[in-house]
Amino acid sequence: MLTLFHHPLVASCRFVRLVFGEFGEELALIEEKPWVRRKEFLSLNPAGSLPVLLAEGDAAIVGATVIAEYLDETRGAIKRERRLFAENPFARAEARRLVDWYLGKTDAEVTKHLARERAFKPMMPREQGGGSPDAQAIRVARANLKPHMKYTNWLAGTRDWLAGETLSYADLAAAGSLSVLDYLGEIDWSDYPAARDWYVRIKSRPSFRPLLADRVSGLPPVSHYADLDF
Amino acid sequence: MLTLFHHPLVASCRFVRLVFGEFGEELALIEEKPWVRRKEFLSLNPAGSLPVLLAEGDAAIVGATVIAEYLDETRGAIKRERRLFAENPFARAEARRLVDWYLGKTDAEVTKHLARERAFKPMMPREQGGGSPDAQAIRVARANLKPHMKYTNWLAGTRDWLAGETLSYADLAAAGSLSVLDYLGEIDWSDYPAARDWYVRIKSRPSFRPLLADRVSGLPPVSHYADLDF
Structure with a gap:
């Protein structure tokens, strides 16, 4: 069994766990606090x-897209119909574009800020950057969330899955990112019906089950977080 | 001939131009100012x-790593010995890690800040974020540059090429990032002899020649920028 250094509120870690789940492969997890630059961990990944x-x-193997x-x-290449990439290079490029969108752009504009301000800062020692949440950073991240939800709603409303006709890495990247935001109660799904329908489908998959059991100490998830019919 | 929307002071664009050069394939270039959200360009890439x-x-095809x-x-797969990825999945993961390092981490901590403050802001209209450079942002980016140069020096001193025995995407990503910083005169190569030797080798390749001719209006490169023996 392979081992993943992860944190439950880091979107790209959730993405990798979902990929293992879809491939039906068990994974040992070691929780790593992203703000502690542990020496042993830095020897694995100097970043x-x-x-x-x-x-x-x-x-x-370092980084979500590299993994x-x-x-x-x-x-994947031997999983055939369960492969998470299309065979066609253009379709692969579209899936990769969306993985970068959700794990790069959505994370940089929204997810990592809300996770840091609302979940990590209260746990962090002051000398490592801990303290009170920055209300302005939260406000900006929440405003930034709207176009990402609109775009997800548009993708989900015009395609079977986010990158096209089949489930792909794009869906798992979006699920990784949006499920962190959902844990924090940041998404009002009633405003985005097509995205909601897509999320119900993803959330009901066996690969998603371990994520629904995630709990961060001192910060329970929003009440509907683990409901399959929310 | 394919067409690339690019800017000469964006590291990831230089990386793609180097890849085409190494594959010996011509590329038409359209310069796109990264701060202007042109409607026609947004229809190609909503990000x-x-x-x-x-x-x-x-x-x-959107984004440097996706391209x-x-x-x-x-x-690449049919280029054999001129392929820019190894055949072995672990070696490929190492090259991808370093591409992410230089186009992701180095860019986010150093390159994009120095390009924005020193090159873009003076060109940008005030309502799009133009104005005087932020001296504090420049100071922070310059301090951040040191560990990136040290790491490059260490990689170059312990391996034939940055990711291993052969030239790979990792070298071209590093060259894309460091050549933007070199254009701006931000790198004191004398402090990093192994990195300097590696950069001399990369800079002498035919694929690099078009980059040495890059000029940004109002901001000429540092005097040694185009010298092969600097």
């Missing part, structure tokens, strides 16, 4: 960022 | 980010 996968032979490509090369 | 490749059939994977699938 200090999450996620890091300890793959075969304890080789460290996704590695898994596609070593697992 | 508004650079680079965007108009590939076969004018399909838009690199697309080119590997459609060109």
